Amino acid sequence: MKVGVIGGGQLGQMLAQAGTSLGMKFSFLDPAKDACAASLGQHICANYDDKQALRQLAEEVDVVTFEFESVPAETVAFLSDFVPVYPNAESLRIARDRWFEKSLFKSLAIPTPEFANIESQQDLEQAVAEIGLPAVLKTRTLGYDGKGQKVLKQPSDVSNAFAELGNVPCILEGFVNFSGEVSLIAVRGQDKVIRFYPLVHNQHNQGILHLSIASEQHPMQGLAESYVAKVLEKLDYVGVLAFEFFEVENGLKANEIAPRVHNSGHWTIEGSVASQFENHLRAIAGLPLGSTHKRGESAMLNFIGSIPAKDQILSIENCHLHDYSKAFKAGRKVGHATINCNNINDLKQIVSHVETLIKG
């Protein structure tokens, strides 16, 4: 089976590593000449809206998926005329727009922070009056890793905020008093079977994921699964979906979804029976899903901007390096480490050790 991937970054790379074992070959559409996944398959070096390139991709492959949600809707629509695309266009349309996303949560009775659609400074001022401060103004599309958002703490933060985010459609989200952030990685097959990985605790630094720890029997696992299943079924979703939640007193509040394999699921490569990458590919290929069971205790630490001395990382027993072969650049995800142990105390000790190396 030949799989086409829109985007050729590290997620594409890890998809190809996993899919090769399933007998799959890969084609990546990515305008970047140095796209890191490119060496693991055919690289169609073209813009995402290049119809000729899209046509070429569709002809070469049996199924298409994507590794980021900001793919133009027209790209997916165009491709869908020639080749199956998973997840489907509707899932992408919802997931790439915070207004559609939050509206979906609301319609499915999934708790989420208060929110309002903002198309002008006037909308913003009215919404602040209703929702109150503090609140967060976020662009509806294209935000990631903390980009495209502004925290509004006091009235003076509000006055020019819509312009500061570029006069583009936004949503205002009410402040949530949360104790932690968790994500649930789920996968749904073409046969409608759903499997869930265990909830993952996530810690961010300056808006970018820093540390994920797979939890052991989180009390909210069942609740999270019920929320995620509603979304998967509503969207007739096929593939891996990542769902981020705020942990609040006695429950969860939905933050956002990503219609793809997700950074907080990277630990599954070593830490679960079948990784999120393998399960995404099984799903889009119409194959039975693999087990999402944990193998021991796992954590994932991102390498942002640079990777610490490789020989030091590789000298740590039970620490697995993932180097994305990307040029080092401040704020850029260039690799990660998975730590996998038999018990949580050893895990925490190694996490601290790797954090020390990251701090240099």
Next chain:
Amino acid sequence: MKVGVIGGGQLGQMLAQAGTSLGMKFSFLDPAKDACAASLGQHICANYDDKQALRQLAEEVDVVTFEFESVPAETVAFLSDFVPVYPNAESLRIARDRWFEKSLFKSLAIPTPEFANIESQQDLEQAVAEIGLPAVLKTRTLGYDGKGQKVLKQPSDVSNAFAELGNVPCILEGFVNFSGEVSLIAVRGQDKVIRFYPLVHNQHNQGILHLSIASEQHPMQGLAESYVAKVLEKLDYVGVLAFEFFEVENGLKANEIAPRVHNSGHWTIEGSVASQFENHLRAIAGLPLGSTHKRGESAMLNFIGSIPAKDQILSIENCHLHDYSKAFKAGRKVGHATINCNNINDLKQIVSHVETLIKG
């Protein structure tokens, strides 16, 4: 780091899957247009003695290794003038020739079956008189998967045997009354550190490996390690070496070595902390070696000629498919499954299940 691999079959493919996580890029030299590893890197489609192609490979990469031991000695010698090649030329020279190999075992006091060098029918008859029957006549080079050998049970088997194997240099090996076959996968780094995986029990069908089961504290582990360490140190070896032994009463007899990652080590992908592929690459790149510890209990079953229905294989919990994307052909290794469980009884049950699917 860029790694050049002589050969682009499934071993090259699995090297590239593992090495990608270490930030490596791959170039494969293989004359086959449909070499299965080719899509995971640069493919130099040329014969192994094509000097221009070898020069191109040497210029593109930082280090060269190989995935089969029948690489022409001249190829390694030529490449070594331009780029480091691991394992070294001497290791390859020994490992590709049964006479040199057995002579090395003997010189290191590693028990091995009786053997004699055979360069004519006359040599053969003299050796049979000394060693006795039954015995096995094997070509010194190019034998694999039971090819290039003939069992001699009675005098009439001897009379035309040298011609039957093509009038090429052979060795005669005395019959060994063995209870089982085991292999030890070892890796030695540029820093001379050696690590061993647990001994693996191997079962062959018609000369081709069928089943490998990683053993739990085999009583001969220490003895095997001592033999393998002698060879690694004598050859100043860098990389993974596979060493096959016969299990005999109170000991082991050396059968053969392979200077490369090996089929009986494929289970390490899911079954150990760092796989044989990752450790081979760490070694040749001068990086610290990874842990060879087992994770649970593991077995590997080869798919010879064809792969059973994929959806059935993938429906088995704890069974991992490896499809080499090779055209199906009788006697050809086209994939394998790794079974990984917490206990040996579950493991054996799943092995039986997969064997049933293999038999169709």
